[in-house]
Amino acid sequence: MPGTDSRDGAEVDALVTDRYLESLLAAHALGADLAPAPLELDPGVRAVAERLSRSLPRLHPSFRFEEALSARLTAAAIARRLPQAAGAEGVVVPMPNDVLAGVGGPLDDPALAAYLDGAGFDEDADHVRPLLIGGALTSAALSLAGAAFVAWRFRREASTPMARAIRAVARTRLA
Amino acid sequence: MEAAQADPARFEALYRKYVAQVYSYAAYELRDRHDAEDATERTFLAALAHLARFEERARPDDGEGASTFRVWLFQIARNVVAERHRARRRRPETPLEAAAELTAPLDLERDVARRDEAREALGAIGRLTGDRRQALVLRFVDEMSTAEIAGILGRSEGAVRVLIHRALRSVARDLDGRAGRDG
Numbered sequence: 619m620p621g622t623d624s625r626d627g628a629e630v631d632a633l634v635t636d637r638y639l640e641s642l643l644a645a646h647a648l649g650a651d652l653a654p655a656p657l658e659l660d661p662g663v664r665a666v667a668e669r670l671s672r673s674l675p676r677l678h679p680s681f682r683f684e685e686a687l688s689a690r691l692t693a694a695a696i697a698r699r700l701p702q703a704a705g706a707e708g709v710v711v712p713m714p715n716d717v718l719a720g721v722g723g724p725l726d727d728p729a730l731a732a733y734l735d736g737a738g739f740d741e742d743a744d745h746v747r748p749l750l751i752g753g754a755l756t757s758a759a760l761s762l763a764g765a766a767f768v769a770w771r772f773r774r775e776a777s778t779p780m781a782r783a784i785r786a787v788a789r790t791r792l793a
Numbered sequence: 794m795e796a797a798q799a800d801p802a803r804f805e806a807l808y809r810k811y812v813a814q815v816y817s818y819a820a821y822e823l824r825d826r827h828d829a830e831d832a833t834e835r836t837f838l839a840a841l842a843h844l845a846r847f848e849e850r851a852r853p854d855d856g857e858g859a860s861t862f863r864v865w866l867f868q869i870a871r872n873v874v875a876e877r878h879r880a881r882r883r884r885p886e887t888p889l890e891a892a893a894e895l896t897a898p899l900d901l902e903r904d905v906a907r908r909d910e911a912r913e914a915l916g917a918i919g920r921l922t923g924d925r926r927q928a929l930v931l932r933f934v935d936e937m938s939t940a941e942i943a944g945i946l947g948r949s950e951g952a953v954r955v956l957i958h959r960a961l962r963s964v965a966r967d968l969d970g971r972a973g974r975d976g
Contacts, residue, residue: 676813
């Protein structure tokens with residue numbers, strides 16, 4: 619099949635050329651102008667490859683343009699980074715570690731109980747760390763904290779007459 | 794690369810590394826300094842905007858520091874340049890060669906005019922068809938591997954090898970023909 623032979627021949631020639639270009643460009647990287655060429659290489663291809671490799675310059679943009687675009691990219695990068703940063707649109711509040719660990723512990727944590735009860739909270743305590751509100755993780759943590767708070771308030775004896783009244787109404791409805 | 798994906802502000806390092814290559818590619822393709830600058834700007838802004846979408850395809854056995862980011866970046870650049878070419882066709886402007894003579898918008902030919910062979914080579918490259926021209930510019934100017942060019946042009950490595958081989962033969966014939974006419 620002549621077509622196949624021709625195609626195979628073209629691929630072989632192309633492979634020889636490719637190998638030569640690899641060595642030629644590697645030689646240029648080392649400061650040499652020429653590289654050894656295989657005998658099978660088309661002399662015309664070799665000549666033009668050598669010519670292009672030494673005469674086609676890499677162009678550089680002007681310093682002014684490069685710096686202006688750099689500034690534009692930096693501004694765009696900062697604009698993109700801000701919404702991505704957790705807490706960029708939220709606030710920081712202190713929360714106990716256990717709130718992030720799961721729902722099993724918070725109700726038994728006296729610090730959390732005191733915090734939820736509005737009885738004060740020791741911000742210098744070792745078990746406290748800041749919690750950034752705004753990201754998906756903190757949203758989930760707040761949901762857990764909210765569920766824990768509702769459950770805890772529901773189980774706990776109310777401290778004011780109004781709270782006792784509301785809880786009594788709620789129990790009546792549930793019943 | 795990973796640092797830039799985690800923090801877009803660190804994109805700066807990638808920009809500095811590749812800006813000359815992207816600009817060079819755009820300048821050879823568009824033959825106009827302002828268009829090349831515009832294409833460079835669009836390329837990097839698009840890359841920054843879509844940085845999270847980039848997927849590293851290089852494997853550990855490809856070598857230390859191997860990355861397919863340059864291929865991804867040049868795919869964007871190629872699209873930007875193609876869009877510019879389409880815009881030119883929709884809204885024809887002054888013919889490129891005439892514009893070059895009148896305003897010298899790109900110093901490319903002037904910079905290398907001291908060497909006639911360089912000018913002739915640039916002319917021959919410019920007369921190639923799109924893919925052949927791009928393949929030679931990526932190979933000789935940006936010194937990319939066949940695999941990288943294949944990734945950018947969306948062809949197999951074998952097809953790119955044949956493309957480059959034929960492009961070189963075409964340039965050789967072109968230069969020989971002109972030399973014969975001039976001589």
